[in-house]
Amino acid sequence: MPVGALICVPDSVTKIEASSQSHEPDDPTEEEIEQLKDAVLYKDEDLIVLNKPPGLPVQGGSKVERSLVSMMSLALQFEYKEPPRLVHRLDKDVSGVMILGRTYESTVKIQSFLCSKDNLMPSVITIQGSVGKGLDRKYIALVIGSPTADKGFISAPLLKMVLEDGKSDRVLIAADPKSENAIPAITEYQVLKRSVLGCTWLQLRPLTGRKHQLRVHCAQGLGLPIVGDMKYGFNTHKKWMAERNMNTVDPQDIKARNKMAGSVVSKNPLLHLHSRELTIPRLRKKPGAVDFGLDPERMRFVAPLPTHMESSWEAKPYVKKRPEKVAGWGWTVPKRVLRLQHMNWQKSNRNIYRR
Structure with missing residues (x-):
């Protein structure tokens, strides 16, 4: 921050009860530490790439018992003297690829690279008219409904609104794009495939990194909120839950509902938004220099889907089995109907058999 910068703090911060300030969360268990270690996708001397599990907050708060930051020193420090540093953030319920810097120099370099407007992929930068340098981010989301076009761009400035005297906030699409506060x-977006219960799988590629950008663009820009997003798609989500026809889903998937907690066929679906892929240039240390350079070779990291999204991906629509075709008949009849017809024919022709 520059010297003389002014920091504005809401009045609600001074009203926090002393009990919540003095609360210290319990230390993470060995099982939680091992699970976080198992989530590491890649590690070198400069960075750690993590497949962040859903439901884990990145940073702590007044109501947060466990966060990624509070566990990094125990699970992700490894042989270094200091724990890794945050390069960027994901929402609590969003899973997927997340980069941590292992040194101050590498953290600053990756942060400046991610924040630069000139680091977008050439294939997706046509809207801004500049040339990218290798950054590519891909998310996978399951939305309620289906877009009118299979692919396209959502260009909608966002506006952050503070609610309840600073206790919460909400991001909206700005009614006036030229507004001073509009970002x-x-x-x-691109359609990947159609899913059950009237949902659609989308691939989302953010060209800018705004808070809740993908969730707001899906819910308000496309009118298709992400499954499990009760903050930006509450009304649509409740209506969809009440009207969805479970008879259109494969019965085997319905029977396995308990094993598919949080999936699209469950009673309480979790947020279906996953940071699937992140591609960045490889960092290289200049000989005899403190700063980093960028290697032309790119590093691509892919995170597998979490359990609830994998179950939703594999969910199949119910397809009725075709009845067997009867020889010489111009229509098809199920087997049980044929058996009943045969029994009735035998009863009506008993005298013939007796003769």
Whole structure:
């Protein structure tokens, strides 16, 4: 921050009860530490790439018992003297690829690279008219409904609103794009496949990194909120839950509902938004220099889907089995109907058999 910068703090901060300030969360268990270690996708001397599990907050708060930051020193420090540092953030319920810097120099370099407007992929930068340098981010989301076009761009400036005297906030699409507080936000989307219960799988590529950008662009820009997003798609979500026809889903998936907690066929679906892939240039240390350079070779990290999204991906629509075709008949009849017809024919022709 520059010297003389002014920090504004809401009045509600001074009203926090002393009990919540003095509360210290319990230390993470060995099982939680091992689970976080198992989530590491890649590790070198400069960075750690993590497949962040859903439901784990990145940073702590007044109501947060466990966060990624509070566990990094125990699970992700490894042989270094200091724990890794945050390079970027994901929402609590969003899973997927997340990068941590292992040194101060590498953290600053990756942060500046991610925040630069000139680091977008050439294939998705046509809207801004500049040339990218290798950054590519891909998310997978399951939305309620289906877009009118299979692919396109969502260009809608966002506006942050503070509610309840600073206790919460909400991001909205700005009614006036030229407003002083409107922040430009662009997302590219593409349909991957149709799913059960009237839902659609989308691939989302954010060209800007705004808070809740993908969730707001889906809910308000496309009118298709993400499954499990009760903050930005509450009304649509409740209506969809009440009207969805479970008879259109494969019965085997319905029977396995308890094993598919949080999936699209469950009673309480979790948020279906996953940071699937992140591609960045490889960092290289200049000989005899303190700063980093960028290697032309790119590093691509892919995170597998969490359990609830994998179950939703594999959910199949119910397809009725075709009845067997009867020889010489111009229509098809199920086997049980044929058996009943045969029994009735035998009863009506008993005298013939007796003769």
